[in-house]
Amino acid sequence: MGATSAKPLKKSPRGVQQPIVSAALYQEVAGRLREEIFDHVLQPGEWIDELALVARYGISRTPLREALKVLAAEGLVTLKPRRGCYVAEISREDAAEIYPVLAMLEGRCAYEATRNLDDAAAERLQQCHDALEVAAAANEIRQFFEVNQEFHRIVQEQAGNRWLIQIINDLRKVLKLSRLNSLSRVGRLDSSLAEHRLILAAMLDRDAEGAEAAMRAHLLAGQHAIQKQMDEGAPRERSNT
Template sequence: MERNAKLAGETVGPVETDAETPRRRSAGGRVKSGQIREMLEQEIVTGERLAGERLDEQAVALRFGVSRTPVREAINQLASAGLVELIPNRGAFVRETGLAELVEMFEVMAEMEGMAGRLAARRIAAPARARLQAAHLACENAAAREAPDDYYYENERFHQAIYDACGNGFLAAEARRLHQRLKAFRRLQLRVPHRMHQSLVEHRRIVAAIEVGDGATAEAELKSHIMVQGERFADLVASLTPKVS
């Protein structure tokens, strides 16, 4: 079952409690649809909201103190990510994501990121190099602060910088699309003990390979960075129970 002994993703951090909801607000203190989406997606992937459960727009709006418009936007984003199913005349329902489906998506993600890294090593231009270095430094700083939520968002920028540097717009767009679909599951990755600091070590190897133009190593390092095996895989699956079966 080698296929089922792997899972991918860079993920981060503890799920926020209602007392912390939402963690990030706009400058004016208003809750945005993206923030609502983050909270709902974490509740879905951690099993707080079970497959088949209906998402009541009015109840969610009351919880966040907003109108139904940003809630509807958040639910539509979750539907695009495959976490929610929209049923005409019935509403939005949590969709079950099976382990086999996750493995398949993460295998494709690893291949895409590996290819982006290989091309970036050959094609990276000075502005893209500066963005990659800045994103890497931000990850270093977040890890030094032991701030997994901050690390997660900086990690997103790190991977986006690699997509930007690859010089293939189609690949970059598809990688972003799949990254967005898998972000909730990737975020859980840092629940695995010591994962944030191990991720940072892997980032250093990826940057070093891209810096010297070693496409083969950059590709291999990124694939390994995305894939999770052995005990880390078992720990991640346990964190998803009972959501993933």
């Protein structure tokens, strides 16, 4: 029996052989770009210099372009014909549309988390909130933001609804494209802390409806603060609630 021949490359319907791109490589590139966008190394609205990125990452343009397609599907970059690729930037209208949806989803998440809450998770939420109190007292906005993210993550984890969590995370990715920081507004840090107190109290009381309402109110208050900054042309920083 003769040696078996290698299988030919799979052809597209048009009969043209398609190059195989290393999934690990373009996904890694997408991950690095995503981090740079979220950290505002690549600023909202900024044109993406593909040649500079190719040189900086030490890669060819093929995995870079595949990575940009991934980010475009996530809404993090915008591909403009004959003009290139730009980091997306959310407008006042975007915020007005996204926040109410996020408030509804995170409210539902708080509802499900409260119904599933066990004593261990309740203790974790309490400890997380205690850290929020400390950060607020010291006016440590960055620390408050980080702990706030952890508080919301624990709520999502307790909800245990992977579809709900996926949609929330996708929307939060888009909100990170804003340069505004609602916590920098005078009084917003204290307001956010008070909102978290209400959320925690409802959850610890196993009041699912109350937790849902408190979480919705929290997100909508964040929307109001961001939109006030947009109206006032405030200094541009990272958005958070």
